[in-house]
Structure formats: C-alpha cells, structure tokens
Amino acid sequence: MKLAIEWFGNLCLIGGTIFWLWGTVQLLARRSVLFKLHGLSVSDTLGSLAIVFGLLVRIPAEWPLLLLAMISLAVWNTMLGYVLAYCSSTGGDA
C-alpha cells in the first residue's frame, strides 16, 4: 500500500512537470497573447496543483502548508490570468 501511495505521488509529480513543459513550450510560439495565456494558465495552475499534491502525498506531515499553497495557487493564478487577459485585451479605456 505504501509503495502504491509513493508511486501515485511520483505520478502526480511527473504529470505536473509534463503539464508545465506543455504550457511553457507554447510560450515560444508566434501566437497571440490570449492564446498563450490560455495555455499558460491551464498548465501553470493544473501542473503546479499536481506537483504540490504529489508533494502532499510524499510528506503528509506538512499538509497545512501544502494545502495553503494549493488554495493560494488556485486563487492567485486564476485571478492573475484573468487580470492579464483583461488588461492586455482592452488597452483602450481606463
């Protein structure tokens, strides 16, 4: 059982890293800001959540801190993505 939990943690870590890579490679393409922002916000938020969850499975003793990291990650990254999209697309009116 312990081995299964460890492997599940590793799976989350690897999955999160792959998500990161997928979203970040799109950053180099010649695309619009909003297209890249979509890929980035998905990969950064979900990838980071998977990595932090993998850490949580690995060291349950530190669960309050990692849970705080997951909540603040989900809130802040989503809001940052929205603010960047709004500010970069309007650009005109104050």
Add this chain to the structure above:
Amino acid sequence: MLEIILIATILILLIPIYQAFQTEDIWQKMLAFSSISSKASIIILIVSVLRDDWWIGVVAVIILSVGNAGLMLLANVLKRIDH
C-alpha cells in the same frame, strides 16, 4: 526522484526566462514574468519538502501570493499607460 523533478522544473523555468529576454511586446513579457513567478514559488516549495524545512515553504507561499499580486498591479498600471 524528487531531485530529478527539481532539475527538470529548473530547466523548464529557463524557457519563460528566455522568452522574457527575447520578446519586445510588453504583454508577452508580462506573460513570461507571471509564468516565472508561479514556477519559482513551486520550485521553492519542492526544495522545502526536499529539506523538510517548513520555513522555506512558508516563504514559497508568500512569494506565490505577493508575486502574483504585484504582477496584477503592474498589469493595471500598464493598461492605463497604454491608452
């Protein structure tokens, strides 16, 4: 295993740093910086779990929150400068 993940995430962090360096458009740069900010805080969190030191983890969560908040403020300032 965790060391391999740490090295991989640090290498992935180099991509937005390169993008922030080579792009001219301010909003592409802001995108790259927001990606750097959240990635760097997650990397610090991984280091804190590796060293089993809570205080580094607290610093990572603070960087995550304050870093993104600062970028949001900067985005709003840039929007007002733009027009």
